[in-house]
Amino acid sequence: MPLVPNISFHMPSAFLLIGIPGLQEGSVWTSIFFCSLYVLAILGNGTILYIIKTEESLHTPMFFFLSMLALNDLAFSSSTVPKTLAIFWLDDGLIDATSCLTQMFFVHCLSVIESGTLASMAYDRFMAICSPLRYNSVLTYSLLEKIAFVILARAVVVIFPIPVLVGRLQYCGGNVVLHSYCDHMAVVNVACGDTQINSVYGLALSLFITGFDLLFIGLSYAMILRTIFKMPSREARHKAVGTCGSHICVIISAYLPGIFSFVTYRFGKKTVPHNVHIFLANIYIVFPAFMNPFIYGVRTKQIRRRVLHILTINPKAFHSFR
Template sequence: MLPVPNNSHYMPPTFFLIGIPGLNDGTVLSTSIVFCALYILGILGNGTILYVIKVERTLHTPMFFFLSMLAINDIVFSSSTVPKTLGIFWLNDGVIDATSCLIQMFFVHCLSAIESGILASMAYDRLMAICSPLRYHSVLTASLLKKIAFAILLRATVVIFPIPFLVVNLQYCDNNFVEHSYCDHMAVVNVACSDKQIDSLYGLVVSLSVSGFDLSFIVLSYTMILRSIFRMPSKDSRQKAVGTCGSHICVIISAYLPSIFSFVVYRFGRKTVPHNVHIFLGNIYILVPAFLNPIIYGVKTKQIRQHVLHILIDNPKVLCLSNR
């Protein structure tokens, strides 16, 4: 638990999250229903992906190891913000104590960094599968997969850990209104009345170093993958190789596009983009990938699709429960 100074010039004991400003009652209701539906469907979808990968032994491969990591991360990521956001919408409960706000801030940004690392690892998996198929299983061993997973978690924890400690030492001049629906780093920093340059600079460096490195690695990996695909002798081989990358490319787009847009708007477009639009995009950036990823892999992956259909059609117990 982080220490929170009692001095009124430092962090107040509680913050008040304002949610998404400028929404009327009807818009708040419809927005909250959409958020709740995306959240529930995301939990169910990712839970189904995890279950299918666990019970289907043919899916115990490096690619689905990373997909399992992504599914777990999506469940925890969305769960770190959505329940509180729905509480603001439905109960007007925007109050959050300072320690909980700092913990939420850490998890939101740590899980974002973890997701970026998982997507980069999945690109490496596809690179090995297409460019070095004969060495795929000998290189991506269970031991290496565990080391990659540990490295992803360690990197995210190390780079995000200083953020709450920097935020707790800012001066707030008794202001405790956070213009967001969750404790985003820069949203809380903007509440402070003291010099925010170090916090802002550190957040910028972390975002560019983590996402920038991972995105550059993904682009480099797919450049090599495309070069290898174009050298394949048969059209069928090329189509199969492209098909194995299609799901991952869709997931990358759904994860990075709203993230990059939200980052650019927060840093450079606050005067041109309405603040409520930015907060809305901040929620979409968390919710949409968690909702879309199971659909993308469920549609694109034959083994997952067949197993889900088997559960729904051939298992009478499941059908009985679903009809209640």
């Protein structure tokens, strides 16, 4: 009778994250690049939160959603970048299974929260431009709390099954994850059993969440543009477009890298090198967190003036930015 190999099908006690494969030679410059973006993201979003909290004139629905976005960006980038830098600088890619599943949950949960926050900001701009007289009466503090709760609850409910499904997969002794953090499909690829449920659920979730939120944002801006075109004066139209400019830039910086990363991972494995995909996956997390404070800092007069005041710079010197 042949001997049966002693193979454990349980999840390994730890995984080994290899970082960004193929970039070992330029790891110093890559790590400096991500570290710089991360530090600037912390400083920028921290400044935005401080200004919104201390400036009473900014206690409005628009800045409520902006503070949600800043908090989420801080948590989102902090969920992956420190471990990525540890891989680059300390060659410490080992992560225990519980920490890996926890990181997986927070990475994908915060991604869904970011998408929901951007959709809520589109609704805020819709109310401000299409129904300005009802803006304050509709977007009350009570409604804002309910919207924030729904965004958080939706993310937790749809993402919670992911680490549960990953934990139930069969593993044949492999523990090397070809990624810089515990991405869902990167860990699933380590498993040796049937992973179809994980793949289908991950694909359906990405299409549903991103598709729904982008559709909502698209419909909101379609109605916003219709209202803008009906405005009698050119100055009013220009002002209305200006109030949406920051949000549109944030949407582009958030969704474009994410969609490109998703498409290349699902459909471009043969044409896009794996290291490019991993690099883009990291950019998708840290780049919006870095860009958003600069976008709102430059385009929002109240924040720009407050920053100049904090830096004790004479605002008159920056008259050209107004």
